Structure formats: C-alpha cells, structure tokens
Amino acid sequence: MPAWVGPPEDVLPGVVALELPLVDTDQQVMWIAAAEAYPAGVTFSVLMCGRRPARDGVESGSGTWRFGVQFSDGRKATVHGVGMFSRNAVSSVAGGVAIPADHRQPPPDGPVLRARGGGGSRSIWRQQYWLWPLPPAGDVLFACEWPDLQIDFSTATISADPILKAASRARPMWPGQEPLA
DSSP: OOOOTTTTEEEEEEEEEEEEEEOOSSSEEEEEEEEEOOOOEEEEEEEEEEOOOOOOOTTTHHHHOOEEEEOOSSSSEEEEEGGOOOOOEEETTTTTOOSSOOOOOOOOSSOEEEEEEEEEEEEEEEEEEEEESSSOOEEEEEEEEGGGTTEEEEEEEEEEHHHHHHHOOOOOOOOSSSSOO
C-alpha cells in the first residue's frame, strides 16, 4: 500500500498525547486525544460527543462535519462527512479536487487527509484519520465545523514537534525480516 493511502502494517508507531480540544460547548465536545506517528504520516482520532443524540441525516449533506489540517507552510487538506459518508483526501495542493481512490496512481502532492475507521452511537462518535505526509516543523492547525449540529467554524493549533519526535520513535515490527503477507 502506498504511504499516502494509510499507515504501514509492519511498523509500530511512536505515540504522543495531544489532548487538543476542537469544540467545547454546553452541547458538544470534540477533541483529539493522541496521535500515532509513523515515518511517513500520522493517525489520530477525533472524539465527537453530544449531550443529546444527533438526529438522522447529519452524517452527510451540505451541512455535515467538515474537518481539515493546515501545515505551517500553508498546505492543507480536508474531509467532509463521518463514517461511511466521508469524502476523503481533498487537498488544496491538488486544486481542491478529491484525490482518486486508485492507489496505483502516482502519489499526490499532498497533504492527504483520509478518514479511516470510525464508530460509535448517535451521542458519541470516534473518527480516525490518516494524515500524509508528516507535517513540517512549526504549527499544525486543525479546523472543523458542523453546521447541521450548530457547531461554528473552530480551530486549534499545536506544534508539530511532538508528532515529529514520536515519528522518530516508530520502529519495524520485525527488524531484518520480510513483512508477513
């Protein structure tokens, strides 16, 4: 699998706590607890919690969840929707066009943000993302909004340093051996 598609299956990531609140209102809380950093990218989950169950239909459509990441050099990528309704890997470098799912094509210019596994209930949802490549040194800005749930545009910023340090701690699962198929 190309590095931009997802994390390698034969590498143990370096892990770092982020504890980054994205939204914190009397009705909704959304945050990123930690990141798993690999040599070429990073996974993290956004925990979305509501005081009351969300109504049907908020998973998709024009007012659904929008989430993005911007690197210190200005490059950014976004996704729309949650769960099976996610539209993945929209990169500003790729002209704002969705990056094709055909993994045989050359790697995109990046960055790429891809929704991966997710699950939960109508009140709590955890959505995992893969971000490729690793961010450059400097700040990483996370942005989100969910108009259908009255969540206004919100941003949170962290330094890329802890993620980059965690990536340096990633290691092969079976050093010196071919990966298992």
